[in-house]
Amino acid sequence: TYVVTDNCIKCKYTDCVEVCPVDCFYEGENMLVIHPDECIDCGVCEPECPAEAIKPDTEPGLEKWLTVNAEYADKWPNLTVKRDPMPEAEKFDGETGKLEKYFS
Ligand code: SF4
Ligand code: F3S
Numbered sequence: 001t002y003v004v005t006d007n008c009i010k011c012k013y014t015d016c017v018e019v020c021p022v023d024c025f026y027e028g029e030n031m032l033v034i035h036p037d038e039c040i041d042c043g044v045c046e047p048e049c050p051a052e053a054i055k056p057d058t059e060p061g062l063e064k065w066l067t068v069n070a071e072y073a074d075k076w077p078n079l080t081v082k083r084d085p086m087p088e089a090e091k092f093d094g095e096t097g098k099l100e101k102y103f104s
Contacts, residue, residue, distance in 0.1 A: 001034065001036040001039040001057050001069075002043065002054055003033075003034055003036070003054070003055060003056075003066050003068075003069045004016075004032050004033050004034055004053055004054055004065070004069060005053050005065045006065075006097075006098050007052060007053040007093065007094065007098065008031045008049070008053035008054075009030050009031045009092070009098035009102050009103060010031075010086055010089070010092035011050075011053070011085060011086060011092055011093050012030065012031060012032060012083075012085060013050045013051060013089060014082045014083045014085070015049060016045040016048055016054060017032070017081065018048070018082045019044045019048050020044070021040070021044070022038055022039070023078060023080045024073075025078070025079050025080075026072065026073045026075075026076040026077065026079065027076055027079040028072055029104040030102050031103065033068065033072045033073050033076065034054075034069050035069070035073035036069055036070050038073075041056075043056070051093050051094075068099075068103075
């Protein structure tokens with residue numbers, strides 16, 4: 001599966017949802033996640049994210065993010081259409097430690 005990671009938080013560009021063939025993105029207040037049981041591993045969303053927040057879970061060190069994606073995909077509503085990015089997306093793009101500071 002692919003997972004959404006830290007840099008989506010407070011950016012939420014949503015270009016990813018437009019290209020996903022199985023509509024497996026779910027939306028929280030500040031971040032999207034991918035449902036790991038629904039993602040078919042096609043990889044088309046990865047290069048579409050302007051924040052480079054989407055990664056294959058085969059990359060080392062992403063266990064934490066896989067857990068976050070799995071847990072919240074079951075709680076948050078499905079998002080299938082692109083929205084405007086968050087108002088301060090450019091400012092928050094690249095900031096570190098966003099999970100601890102702003103996750104919701
Ligand atoms: Fe959707 Fe493919 Fe991205 Fe999985 S890898 S979330 S199926 S676009
Ligand atoms: Fe987030 Fe990137 Fe999608 S910032 S909403 S994963 S395009």
